Amino acid sequence: MQSTKKRSYFAIIIVTSVAFAGAAAASITLPFAKVTSEKSEHLYVIYYGHLVDENGKVTDQATRILAARPELVIVQHSFPDGELNLTPSVQQQFKDAGIKVLTYAWTNYGARDLNAVKADIGSQMSSGVDGIFVDEVTNIKTDVEYRYYEAIDKQVKSYGQDKLVVMNPGHYKVSERIMLISDIVSLEEEWVYYGQIPWMHKYPSSRFMGVSSNEYCTGCINESNAAGETAKAWDAGIGYHFTTDKYIDLPTWFDSYTSQVEQKKTMQ
Numbered sequence: 001m002q003s004t005k006k007r008s009y010f011a012i013i014i015v016t017s018v019a020f021a022g023a024a025a026a027s028i029t030l031p032f033a034k035v036t037s038e039k040s041e042h043l044y045v046i047y048y049g050h051l052v053d054e055n056g057k058v059t060d061q062a063t064r065i066l067a068a069r070p071e072l073v074i075v076q077h078s079f080p081d082g083e084l085n086l087t088p089s090v091q092q093q094f095k096d097a098g099i100k101v102l103t104y105a106w107t108n109y110g111a112r113d114l115n116a117v118k119a120d121i122g123s124q125m126s127s128g129v130d131g132i133f134v135d136e137v138t139n140i141k142t143d144v145e146y147r148y149y150e151a152i153d154k155q156v157k158s159y160g161q162d163k164l165v166v167m168n169p170g171h172y173k174v175s176e177r178i179m180l181i182s183d184i185v186s187l188e189e190e191w192v193y194y195g196q197i198p199w200m201h202k203y204p205s206s207r208f209m210g211v212s213s214n215e216y217c218t219g220c221i222n223e224s225n226a227a228g229e230t231a232k233a234w235d236a237g238i239g240y241h242f243t244t245d246k247y248i249d250l251p252t253w254f255d256s257y258t259s260q261v262e263q264k265k266t267m268q
Helices: 019-029 060-068 088-096 114-125 143-157 176-180 188-196 226-235 254-267
Strands: 042-046 072-075 100-106 131-135 164-167 184-186 208-212 240-243
Touching: 042 060, 042 254, 060 088, 060 254, 088 100, 100 114, 100 164, 114 131, 114 143, 131 143, 143 164, 143 176, 188 208, 208 226, 226 240, 226 254
Parallel strands: 042 072, 042 240, 072 100, 100 131, 131 164, 164 184, 184 208, 208 240
Antiparallel strands: none
């Protein structure tokens, strides 16, 4: 979920780090030992594409997400050109389906002006969304970094303590201090290195989020292993997980995947 200052929704999915490719490949090969914390199983969806078409009609992708009824969805509130993506009508449909909606805010690893970030969050929160997915988060190694992201957390929570803050460092080497300023920590593809997070066992699995995709590893994910990846993540103590192809679209096997995931939950 990386992005650049020239906000194109296609650019959000571009990442230069080869580390993520290794993480995605590892998700297929690493052993998955169970953790001792209470296990939770939450399906969420990342979708950075269009929720409505040029005529304001709900897109097929949005309709499929609504039908799948994940616990929460992460979407773009609007696009760089100012086009509103999460229209009031679509937002109400998510609400009626019992799906929490989180929208996206980028921080450029603490380099983006804090007031600009807070203004961005304010405009999104005022529309009634359930929280913010904070992207490009640092590993919170310094007090300066901590204070920057603490201010963002407080900004979101000023709209209600029930509003969700998901911090996305996308890295397993993040400092434990991030747990003080987020409800959920997103490790992105690097959730597979959960065993190398020395403090992870202190927290319930509902505090962690991961994703498995082909963003950084061509052909690693397909219909045959998609549901299995989510089951592995849950078993590893990653309470929120989603398997997909690319963030900008839903895979052709999305419906089959979500159906299989629900079956796995009922079989536990």
